Amino acid sequence: MKKLINAVEDVVKESLAGFCSAHSDIVRLGEAAPFVLRRHLKRGKVALVSGGGSGHEPLHGGFVGEGMLDAAVPGQVFTSPTPDLIIAAIEAADTGGGVLLIVKNYEGDVMNFDMAREMSGKSVATVITDDDVAVETSTYSTGRRGVAGTLIVEKILGAAAEQGRSLAELKALGDRVNAATRSIGIALTSCTVPAAGKPTFELGDDEMEVGVGIHGEPGRRRVKLRPAKEIAAEMVGAITADLGARARGDVILLINGFGGTPLSELYLMYNDVRHGVEAAGGTVARSLVGNFVTSLDMAGCSATVSLLDEELRRLWDAPVHTAALRWGI
Amino acid sequence: MKKLINAVEDVVKESLAGFCSAHSDIVRLGEAAPFVLRRHLKRGKVALVSGGGSGHEPLHGGFVGEGMLDAAVPGQVFTSPTPDLIIAAIEAADTGGGVLLIVKNYEGDVMNFDMAREMSGKSVATVITDDDVAVETSTYSTGRRGVAGTLIVEKILGAAAEQGRSLAELKALGDRVNAATRSIGIALTSCTVPAAGKPTFELGDDEMEVGVGIHGEPGRRRVKLRPAKEIAAEMVGAITADLGARARGDVILLINGFGGTPLSELYLMYNDVRHGVEAAGGTVARSLVGNFVTSLDMAGCSATVSLLDEELRRLWDAPVHTAALRWGI
Amino acid sequence: MMIDRDIRKRLIVAVANRIIAGAEELTDLDRAIGDGDHGSNMRRGFEAVLAAADVLSDKSFGEYLTAVGMTLVMKVGGASGPLYGTLFLSLGKSLADDVSREQVADAFAAAIEAVKARGKSDVGHKTMLDVFHPVLGALRGGGDGLPERLKATARRAAEDTIPMKAIRGRASFLGERSVGHMDPGARSSELIVDAVADVMEGCA
Amino acid sequence: MMIDRDIRKRLIVAVANRIIAGAEELTDLDRAIGDGDHGSNMRRGFEAVLAAADVLSDKSFGEYLTAVGMTLVMKVGGASGPLYGTLFLSLGKSLADDVSREQVADAFAAAIEAVKARGKSDVGHKTMLDVFHPVLGALRGGGDGLPERLKATARRAAEDTIPMKAIRGRASFLGERSVGHMDPGARSSELIVDAVADVMEGCA
Ligand SMILES: Nc1ncnc2c1ncn2[C@@H]1O[C@H](COP(=O)(O)OP(=O)(O)O)[C@@H](O)[C@H]1O
Ligand SMILES: Nc1ncnc2c1ncn2[C@@H]1O[C@H](COP(=O)(O)OP(=O)(O)O)[C@@H](O)[C@H]1O
Ligand SMILES: [Mg+2]
Ligand SMILES: [Mg+2]
Ligand SMILES: [Mg+2]
Ligand SMILES: [Mg+2]
Structure with a gap:
C-alpha cells in the first residue's frame, strides 16, 4: 500500500485537521467531537447535517459552508460515524430551526443516523439519498445506494435552507430532488x-x-x-x-x-x-x-x-x- | 493500460471538446485551431496566453477565464504545442493590449513558444516559470523546471492584467512572482x-x-x-x-x-x-x-x-x- | 447460574481477544462482498471494551451488558456497530446477575428481535442473524455439552451463509455475486459465540 | 551531384519509414530518462512528411528541405520539433538541386549551429547534437564507402551518449541518473543518418 500517511489509525483525524486549517475561512473543527462545522452559522435557519464514512473526499466536509451544509460528520474510512459524533454535530449546528440529516442509503449510515436522531431529542428529519440505478429496487431489499447524486441534493437543499424554508418543506424538497x-x-x-x-x-x-x-x-x-x-x-x-x-x-x-x-x-x-x-x-x-x-x-x-x-x-x-x-x- | 478513452490519438481532442462544452459559460474552443479561449475577452487588456503539453489538467485550460488566462494551448500529452497553434491562440486572444506568454521552463515549451513569438509579429513578451527546487540551478544547465507554482504566477498576473497594467509591468510582475x-x-x-x-x-x-x-x-x-x-x-x-x-x-x-x-x-x-x-x-x-x-x-x-x-x-x-x-x- | 465479576471479566477478555485475533480474517471476508472494514470496526469496538474491562465488570450483569452495548454503538461504526450495540443493549434490559438458561434464551430472543427491527432484516438475509437464530435454537434445546453444541451450531450457521444471496447489508448490492462467500458478520457472531462457550465450559 | 525528384522522394520515404519503424524504441528510450513521447512525436511529424511526399518532392531541393522543416515544426511538438525543424529549415536556406559534398557539409555545419542557437546547447550535452557533430566530421572526410562510414559514425555517436550526463533536454533534470542511458534524440538522429546513407548507397 502506497499512501501519504503517518499511521493508519490517524488518517482520518490528520486529514480532517488539514482540511479545517486549509479552509478556516469557511469551516472549523467541531469542539465536542471531530466533525466539520460551518464557521458562520445562520441563526434560525434549518441546519443541514450530513456525513458517512471517510474516503469520499471532498464529500461531505468539502460541501460545508454558505449555501450548502452546516456540518459534516466523517466516520472512519468507509465506516459510518457513530451516533455520539452525529449527536455532537446536530447540537453544534442547530440554531433553533431544526436539523435535516442527509444520509446516503447504506445500512450503516442509516442506522447510526437513526440512533443519533432518536437519542438527540431535537427536531430532526432525515432525507435518504438512493440514486444508484445499478442496484435493483425492491421493497424487499436494502434498495439503492446513495452515491454522487447526493451532492446535488445537498446543493439544492443548501440553497433552499438559506431562503429560510421550514424543516418539513426541506424534507419534501430533498425527497423530490432525490427522486429526480x-x-x-x-x-x-x-x-x-x-x-x-x-x-x-x-x-x-x-x-x-x-x-x-x-x-x-x-x-x-x-x-x-x-x-x-x-x-x-x-x-x-x-x-x-x-x-x-x-x-x-x-x-x-x-x-x-x-x-x-x-x-x-x-x-x-x-x-x-x-x-x-x-x-x-x-x-x-x-x-x-x-x-x-x-x-x-x-x-x-x-x-x-x-x-x-x-x-x-x-x-x-x-x-x-x-x-x-x-x-x- | 486502463483508461477511459476511445482511441489513443483522440484523447486530447475529445477531452478538450468535453472541457469546452462543460464550461461553455467561461470558455470556447478556438476556431483556427484546438485551444481554449476565454469566452468574454476584455478589449485592450494585455492577453495572457499559456500552454504546454496536455496531461496536467486542469492546468492550463482550467485557468482560462475572468481574472486569469485569456487562452491556453494544449499540446499532445506531455508534448509542447507547436508554433502554429500558439500563433492561432495569440491572434485570437490579442485585443490590442499585447500578449504575455506564460511558459513553464521546459525546452520544448520554451522553443515552441519562442518560435511562435518570432513568427507572430505581434507585441509579445514571455514570463518563464521555474519554481522546482529539485533541480539544481546553474547557468550552464537547462535550469529549473516550471511546475505547480505556475498556477500562482497565472492567478496573480491574471488579476493584474484585469486592472489594466501594461505588458512591461506584467512581465516584470510575473518574473517577480516566479522568483518568490x-x-x-x-x-x-x-x-x-x-x-x-x-x-x-x-x-x-x-x-x-x-x-x-x-x-x-x-x-x-x-x-x-x-x-x-x-x-x-x-x-x-x-x-x-x-x-x-x-x-x-x-x-x-x-x-x-x-x-x-x-x-x-x-x-x-x-x-x-x-x-x-x-x-x-x-x-x-x-x-x-x-x-x-x-x-x-x-x-x-x-x-x-x-x-x-x-x-x-x-x-x-x-x-x-x-x-x-x-x-x- | 450466577454471573459474578470474575465471569463477567472473563467473558469480556475471551470475546474481545477472539475478535481482535480474528480481525484480519473478518476484514478479508468483508473485502470479498463488502467494503473491507468489518475486522477493523469490530477490533476498534472490542479494544475499547477490553480497555474498560475492569470498570465494566464491576457493574451488575444488566448494566454491564448495557455498557458493552453502548461502547460498541459508540466505537464500532458502520452497520455492525448499531446492530451488535442493539443486541447487547437489549440483553442488558432483562438480565440479572443470577440467570437461568431459559432467561438467557428469552433475552437473546428479544435481542434478536431488536436487531431485526434496527436492521429491517430477517433470518435468511445473509447476516449475523443467520448465526444468532440457530444459536438461539441450540440454547433453548439445552442439555449436556451445550457449550460444544453452541460452537458447532455457530460454525455451521456461519458456513451456511456461504451459498446465500444477500438481501441486507452491503453484500446485497452485489446481487447474485454475493453467493459463494461467507458473511463477515456471521463469522464475527460465530467468534463471539465460540468465546462465550469457552467461558461457559471453563465454569462448568 | 544532382538531387532529382526521385532521390528527393526516396529520401523522404526512407527516413520516414525508418523513424516510424523505430518509434516504439525511441519512446522506450525517452521513458527511461525523459517523458516517454519522443517516438510518438517523431512518428507524428514524419507521417505528415510522408503523406505529403509527392507534393514535397515536386519542389526544388532547397524549398523541399524548408517545407520538411516547417512540417516538422508544426507537427512534432516537444523539444525535438523545433530542433529538427530548425535543422531542415537551415539546410533549405543554402542547398540547391545540384550540390557538392562540401556544400552539403557546409550547410550541415550551419544547420548544426542553428540547432545549437535554438536549443542553447552544445556538443557534449547528451542530445542529438552529439550525433550531428561526428557525422559532420565523417561527411567532411569524404572518401570511398562514405555511406557506410556515416552509418558507423552515427551508430557509435549515439552509443557514446550512454555514459554522458545530460546538460540539456529533459534528461538534465535527472542529474547523475541520466548516466547509463542512450539519448533518444541521438538515436533518432542516427536513424535519420542511416536512412539517408541507405539512399546515398542506392545512388552510388
Ligand atoms: N440490515 C442488517 N441486518 C443485520 N445484519 C446486518 C445488516 N446490515 C449489515 N449487517 C451485518 O453487518 C456486517 C457488516 O458489518 P461492517 O462491515 O462492520 O459494516 P459496513 O457494512 O457498514 O461496512 C454484515 O456482514 C452483516 O452481517
Ligand atoms: N536544448 C536541446 N538541444 C538539443 N537537443 C535537445 C535539446 N533539448 C532536447 N533535445 C533533444 O530532444 C530529445 C527529446 O525530444 P522529445 O522527447 O520529442 O521532446 P520532449 O523532451 O519535449 O519530450 C532529446 O533526447 C534530445 O536529443
Ligand atoms: Mg464500512
Ligand atoms: Mg514531451
Ligand atoms: Mg464493511
Ligand atoms: Mg520526450
Missing part, C-alpha cells in the same frame, strides 16, 4: 482501504466493473474494458431507462471521478455521456465534472443525471461557498 | 502516457521518487517510502533552504496532487507541511489544496511556497472565474 436523480458508476481498479492495506478487489488488466458503489466494493458484473463511447452509452442507457420519459427535459449532468482517474478522462467521458443524454432527448442545462464523491484512489467514474425544473435550476444556481463547490460568492 | 515561488514534488507511482501504454517508470512497493517533475519522469533520487511527516519535513527543508531568510513572512501554501492521490492524503500532507512551514518561521496566509497541476494518474504531490506582500495578496484575493479556480464571482 439517477447515477451509475464503473471502476477500472478497486481502491486500497488504509487499514486493510491491500486493494478491496483485483481486476485483470483488461477488465472493468460495471455498477460499482463508492466503497471500492465490486460492482454488479465484470466485463472487458471497452472504449469510452460504449461505456458512456451503457451508463446513459441505464439512467434513461430508469427515468423513462422524464429524461426528455433539462438536466444537470455530473461526471464524477472516483479519485484515481485524471480530469482529462473525466472530460472525455463527459463529452460522450453528454452526447448520449442529448441523443436520448435530454438537454444538458448545467454541468459539473470532477472528483466530488470519491472512493479513495479508485480509478473510474460515475454519471449522474438530475432532472431540473425552474425552481431547482434557481436553487442550483444560487451562490455557494464551500471548499469544493463555489460560485456566485 | 518554490516547489518540490514526490511521487509514489509513475503515470501512463496513453500513447506509450505503460508506466513511464516502475517503482517498488516500498519506494518513492523525490524531486519529480510533472511529466511522470523519474526524480532526482529513489528512496524508501516514508511517513507523511518525514516527507513533509524534507519538502519544507528543500524549499526553505532555497528561500533563505525570505521564508519568514506571509506565504501562499499550495499542496498540489499529481492526479492519482486522493484529496484526503493531500489534506493530511497539507497538515504536516503547514506545521513545517510555520516551524521555519513562515506564516501561511493563503492555502490551496487539490489536483491543479497534475501528471495524468501519477500518485504523489508537490508543495509550493510563494512569498506574499500586500500587493500580491490583494492580487491573489481578487475575483477569479475559471473552471478550476473560482472565488469572488
